[in-house]
Amino acid sequence: MTSISRFSTMQTTLQSVWFAMMIMATMTFRSDVHLSGQDPYQLPHIMWQDPHFEEVQPEVVFGNDLLPLWMKALNSESTELQRKAAETIPVAIHRGMSGLDKVTKPLLEKLNSPNLAPVVQLAIVKAVVAIGDRKSAERLAKLHASTSDSRVQKVIENALIDWKNPALKSIWRKRILDATTGNTNGILSDVLAIRGVTSIHDDQSIASLGILLADREQNFRVRYEAAKSIGQLASSGFIEFSRSRLSSDQLTERILGVTVMDNHPSASSHPILLSYAIDPEPAVAVIAWESILGSNAPRELDQSTEFAMTNPDNKIRVLGLNLIRLWKNRAAVQRAGQLLSDPHPAVRNLARQICLEFASADDPANPGKPPALMSDVLAAGMKSLQTNWQGIQQGLLLLSELDHKPAAERCLELLDHPRPEVHITAGWTLDRLSVNSTFPTILQRLEKQVSDIKSGGAAKYPESQYESIAHLIELLGRNKYADLQTVVIEKLIAKDMSILSYPIRPAAIWSIGQIFKGKKIPEGLSDRMLERLMDDDNMNPEHENVKSMVAIAFALTGDQSKVDSIRTYAESSKQNSRLGFSCYWSINQLTGEPIPIPKKFERKDTNWFLVPIQ
DSSP: OOHHHHHHHHHHHHHHHHHHHHHHHHOOOOSOOOOTTOOGGGSOOGGGTSSOOOOOOOEEEOOTTHHHHHHHHHTSSOHHHHHHHHHHHHHHHHHTOOOGGGGHHHHHHHTTSTTOOHHHHHHHHHHHHHHTOGGGHHHHHHHHHHOOOHHHHHHHHHHHHHTTOGGGHHHHHHHHHHHHTTOOSOHHHHHHHHHHHHHTTOGGGHHHHHHHHHOTTSOHHHHHHHHHHHHHHOSSSOHHHHHHTTTOSOHHHHHHHHHTTTTOOOTTTHHHHHHHTTOSSHHHHHHHHHHHHTSSOGGGGGGGHHHHHTOSSHHHHHHHHHHHTTTOSHHHHHHHHHGGGOSSHHHHHHHHHHHHHHHHOOOTTSTTSOOTTHHHHHHHHHHHTTSOHHHHHHHHHHHHHTTOGGGHHHHHHHTTOSSHHHHHHHHHHHHHHOOGGGHHHHHHHHHHHHHHIIIIIGGGSOHHHHHHHHHHHHHHHHTTOTTHIIIIIHHHSSOOGGGTTSTHHHHHHHHHHHHTTTSOOOHHHHHHHHHHHHOOOSSSOOOHHHHHHHHHHHHHHTOGGGHHHHHHHHHTSOTTSHHHHHHHHHHHHHHOOOOOOOOOOEEEOOOSSSOOOO
């Protein structure tokens, strides 16, 4: 073999392996993976839950004079204006502009213009396709036949494939037939032809596709597309091809073997797919797993559970979890519990979701009694609190959801964990569980931390610790815990620029409202709070979250004497802001006056390449 031919072979092999990796990376999974609860900063503070504020978002509007102006530019003598006008249509669709279907006709008419620049033709075709007017398919098909611009042809073909339109059926068939004889029109053209006949369910192309699939001299991308197409069009006839690739030492051949069986698993194909399901290459195994899990006999994969649950590829572990999801027994809980500490967030979060499902599943044998798997789920959650930070975080989220109060003592220990994911979640979980026996330890901890902060040691604690501290203050505040006011709260009322934007001061003032709910706040304390609300220092005004909590706290205590002050500040604040809403909500609670509803407002989108002169 010459050096040139060796290089060519090596290049082809590398391209094939790279494409196989891309298949795996872009694969769409059937599993339902939730990623909620991964960011500890998103764990909700109780103080912001009631009253709930939601900012009114502007309605984006578009001027009625934009489209006529763009059409004028499209019909100008300037090629650049024509191109930009056409290119603006897909952008406008993406931004939500309606009524663009009315420009389809003038766009198609413009395509008939003599000496139309290629860049303009391409932009117009993209615009017509973006509008999605399927009645234009015939006109686009004619353009496809008359133009020599491969870029335009590609856009048109992709559109007709998406629309499942058979206008190019004869072209696609011929292109595939040519490819079987080695007379290729190019890899991309062949791939588009295969996708085209697949989209219109052209059974007559199966034989030609089979020839492409079996041809080892053919480009792998074309063979892979043929395998996918056969998997969708043919119900049988390729089992032997798939079986013959099982033991191949070439990854690409095994990918083809499993792909051709993907979309029609049957009693005869299942044994083959089960063999592919334990392939050491995830690009192969994933296809087999998804195919069988989507069939009417997913439990045939039970024999491969260990392979999936311990697989180094996170996609396989996700599929393994979706298998044990079907078990609904103690073994499934144990398996899911083990993956609460998985290094990949999608895996460990799905493990937690499955554990929650198991914990809430009714026991058919004992209707009306606690779920049979609840104790196993709780044990798995507690066990995860002794693992890595990932497992601890998931265990805390799981146990808090199940209100498992015995976890509170471990939460106290985890407040000093170095990872924010753990110490924030531990504080939040303690707040959710609300176990009285933890209160003295929490107060002692808060006293030390607040003393450190107020003595100039704010930088001693990372930002994440302030999230945890705020959750703990809220916990003791809503439980009206003794000494919280003097030991913690009163030290945090004064404005402190070192912690101005942190949640611990709003939590402290919210706690005053909880402690004195229905009672009068001591006058000195009340005056200090009012100062926080009215602090509009030009250089360093009080933070709006603190002001909002002052207004809410006064409402909770029923202090009528502060209504005029709150009203004055409410009128100077924006209604469509947390602070404005908090002030008006406070007035409503104290006087019964209705809360002004922020008016919906419009925002005109003027960020275009061409806008009318106002």
